[in-house]
Amino acid sequence: MDPNGYTEAELQIQRTVREFTRREVAPGAAERDGLSQFDYGLYRQLGELGVPGMLFSGELGGSDAGQLAFCLAIEEISRADVALALTTWVGIQGAQALARLRDDRPEGWTGRFVLPTVRGEMVGAGAITEPDAGSDTAALRTSATLDGDEWVLNGAKIFISNAGLENCGFVTPLCRTDEGFGLFLVPQGTRGFRMGPPLKKMGLRSSDTRELWFDDCRVPATHLLGGRGSGRAAVVGGGFALTRVYIASNGVGAAAECLDLALAHARARVAFKRSISRFQHVQAMLVETAVELEAGRMLRDRACRMHEAHLPYTKEAAMAKLYCTEMAKRAADHGVQIFGGLGYMDETPVSRYYRDVRALTIAEGTSEIQKHIIAREMGCFSPA
Numbered sequence: 072m073d074p075n076g077y078t079e080a081e082l083q084i085q086r087t088v089r090e091f092t093r094r095e096v097a098p099g100a101a102e103r104d105g106l107s108q109f110d111y112g113l114y115r116q117l118g119e120l121g122v123p124g125m126l127f128s129g130e131l132g133g134s135d136a137g138q139l140a141f142c143l144a145i146e147e148i149s150r151a152d153v154a155l156a157l158t159t160w161v162g163i164q165g166a167q168a169l170a171r172l173r174d175d176r177p178e179g180w181t182g183r184f185v186l187p188t189v190r191g192e193m194v195g196a197g198a199i200t201e202p203d204a205g206s207d208t209a210a211l212r213t214s215a216t217l218d219g220d221e222w223v224l225n226g227a228k229i230f231i232s233n234a235g236l237e238n239c240g241f242v243t244p245l246c247r248t249d250e251g252f253g254l255f256l257v258p259q260g261t262r263g264f265r266m267g268p269p270l271k272k273m274g275l276r277s278s279d280t281r282e283l284w285f286d287d288c289r290v291p292a293t294h295l296l297g298g299r300g301s302g303r304a305a306v307v308g309g310g311f312a313l314t315r316v317y318i319a320s321n322g323v324g325a326a327a328e329c330l331d332l333a334l335a336h337a338r339a340r341v342a343f344k345r346s347i348s349r350f351q352h353v354q355a356m357l358v359e360t361a362v363e364l365e366a367g368r369m370l371r372d373r374a375c376r377m378h379e380a381h382l383p384y385t386k387e388a389a390m391a392k393l394y395c396t397e398m399a400k401r402a403a404d405h406g407v408q409i410f411g412g413l414g415y416m417d418e419t420p421v422s423r424y425y426r427d428v429r430a431l432t433i434a435e436g437t438s439e440i441q442k443h444i445i446a447r448e449m450g451c452f453s454p455a
């Protein structure tokens with residue numbers, strides 16, 4: 072029996088992705104980070120392996136492998152390159168929203184956007200955060216006004232992943248309409264949609280992050296996804312729960328790699344005539360990381376299983392996100408500490424993980440917002 076309760080299919084996916092990432096992803100991760108460069112060929116290879124298609128149906132070319140299997144793949148990619156793993160799960164969200172629509176709009180979106188995403192030839196970008204509103208999504212100001220048979224979008228978005236990549240086919244901004252918030256499809260090249268240069272980041276440097284502007288940007292009326300006014304509920308209520316287990320998986324993967332690196336170093340490094348892994352204070356850092364990693368993985372797995380069983384899992388997804396991303400921060404910090412001075416140098420992978428995981432407790436809802444969600448789900452805001 073697998074101690075984590077993973078099925079044979081899930082274990083097979085884990086093994087396949089692990090073997091691929093060790094061979095193809097890990098060797099160039101430091102260089103891509105140093106050059107702040109995304110590798111399109113590598114992403115295509117991930118597509119050939121089937122990773123971006125894991126959550127799409129067979130008729131769309133996907134494998135319908137399930138949330139947990141996808142999380143195991145994201146975890147494995149994160150062990151080698153957190154930035155690539157983030158680009159991957161962010162990149163499929165838009166196509167997932169399109170695939171969920173009951174109709175294939177007149178524009179033939181399946182062929183234009185969904186199938187290329189499944190094959191790893193295209194990514195999408197989800198644009199929610201604005202310069203004046205991040206956590207407080209109710210305060211978003213980007214507007215969409217219906218003018219005849221077109222929507223006219225105006226406003227700015229910031230910290231948007233993927234939008235500037237050459238293979239980004241479309242963005243899905245969340246906009247305020249006269250009947251509430253709606254999620255829109257804006258293909259690249261639409262007049263009135265522009266973006267700034269890549270933002271310079273502390274970590275995740277080979278992922279793309281930009282500011283976007285919509286200036287009288289016109290899209291056909293059909294480009295409103297789902298119902299008018301349903302966008303924020305869909306994103307905040309459902310979409311975020313899913314993406315939170317993905318970002319939790321970024322944390323689990325990064326922490327697992329930091330632990331392996333730190334343990335190997337601790338056993339090999341000699342001080343005071345013995346390997347430093349013999350010192351109790353060093354052991355404490357390794358042990359804390361090992362225990363927290365197991366706990367985090369269980370929280371992540373449980374949220375996935377609840378989603379797969381169609382059970383409400385908002386609280387469990389928030390718990391997994393909160394715990395796994397904070398845990399990854401501690402794991403990377405211990406990793407740097409155990410490597411000593413070397414841990415602070417760019418040549419050591421733990422220093423890259425330390426910078427990369429810092430974003431995880433912020434993106435997809437900060438740790439404070441996860442605590443707020445958990446408190447709300449526990450009933451803290453309801454009368455006794």
Ligand SMILES: Cc1cc2nc3c(=O)[nH]c(=O)nc-3n(C[C@H](O)[C@H](O)[C@H](O)COP(=O)(O)OP(=O)(O)OC[C@H]3O[C@@H](n4cnc5c(N)ncnc54)[C@H](O)[C@@H]3O)c2cc1C
Nearest residue numbers: 197198199200204205206230231232430434435436437439
């Ligand atoms: C690498 C990276 C990639 C990202 N990619 C995307 C993307 O693709 N698309 C996208 O839309 N966004 C993206 N973001 C933006 C991210 O989702 C926001 O930064 C995040 O939601 C926080 O919003 P904010 O930056 O406006 O911070 P604020 O909302 O201004 O928060 C600032 C501080 O106040 C705290 N705070 C706010 N409200 C409360 C409260 N009610 N209770 C307690 N504390 C509170 C926060 O926890 C935080 O510590 C990305 C961010 C990063 C770092």
